[in-house]
Amino acid sequence: MSEQIKVLIVDDIQSTLDNLQKLLSFEPDIQVVGTAANGKEGVEQAKKLAPDIVLMDVNMPIMDGIQATETLAQEVSGSPVIIMSVQGERDYLRRAMQSGAREFLIKPFSGDELIASIRRVYQLEQKKESFLAKTTAGTEKAPAAPPDGETKQRAERGQVFFFYSGKGGVGKSLVAANLAVSMANETKGKVALVDLDLQFGDIGVLLNLDHSQGITDLIENIDHMDQEFIREIMVDGPFGIKVLLAPISPELADLVTVDHVRRIFGELRKMFDYIIVDSSAHLGEINLEVLDHADRVVVVTSLSIPAIKNTKLALKIFDSLSISPDRVVLLLNKSDAHSEFNKESVEANLRFPIAGQIPNDPKLVINSINRGNPFVTTHPESEISQRIRELVAKLLPTPAPTPEPESAEKKPRKGLFARR
């Protein structure tokens, strides 16, 4: 390999620096170009050495790793950070992600993990650079299009319903897709369905949509993105819903950043009344961001021990993230699929009320999936479709637009993704 990956290591423990340096010296494609003993020194070294990767400890004197990562994100482009932290510093995970770190390694990690992480982050950075080069070469910077009249009126109005489950395969995509279609039919409102299962999203398959364009096309042109462009990239689904599809290939998922998602959702909120979001179980920075700002979080679970265990963990994390239980709607899917558990036993175990139940209907569901036709359109009178309609009704009367009394102790809600 001709090009070596230049690595800067920032850690206040000399023996750790030595060990990491030694470990990386065996890799022909990696070169440690410098070390630093605290965050401040790390930032200075990064400016001087322009490393391809910065390995950053968290707890350090003078300037900690999180602050240093933030500074690097703002001041030094092209030097992505991999945070190294010890177990038990769980709170750091979130802060590290928000500070702009690309990966997070929990100490003690193996040499293989470290090396794989360095190579992965490096390759992604290369990909991004070539992306950027392509987009800036092909287009001239145009001023953002002014919002149209309708947009002004609808500004910040759309409600976001985020579908999440701590366990895969519990039916969130199926329910989210059918719910979006049902919501459009019931309310006649403008409904968007966003597939944020960025690696393995299957909304396109569930609704039999043309999968030639999706979120990747938006991020490639993010600086020129306006509502018209978003509308063009979204694909038409049943009952007039508009669908923003996941990238066509899993490796493209990493190109989507929190900032992209923030900007896209900022526009979607202005364009649609309801935005249904499907997700993956991974609680990475993108999911955390949407979770934080969603009007309702629909947590889907099912009657299996792993699903219940992970739902419990997810609810606990929501609690620690100060997500109010009022915003959480717990949904039990395939609610009659198991004779040993029932709604009450799940509620007792989770100490959380189940707001809705969707029956198990393998025949109808498999037929619907295979044909790419949502069951709410083909079998609107089936029990499963009726339950979806009930869920629509439950989600809709979210905070009524009635004026709050002066003394109301409600914190003003920030616009979606309008944090920075």
Ligand SMILES: Nc1ncnc2c1ncn2[C@@H]1O[C@H](COP(=O)(O)OP(=O)(O)OP(=O)(O)O)[C@@H](O)[C@H]1O
């Ligand atoms: N109510 C139901 N009745 C019968 N089968 C169901 C039901 N809900 C889901 N399924 C089955 O479970 C499978 C998984 O559903 P789905 O893909 O929606 O789960 P998911 O939570 O989105 O999974 P992932 O986390 O992998 O994205 C479906 O293919 C379908 O066969």
Ligand SMILES: [Mg+2]
């Ligand atoms: Mg899914």
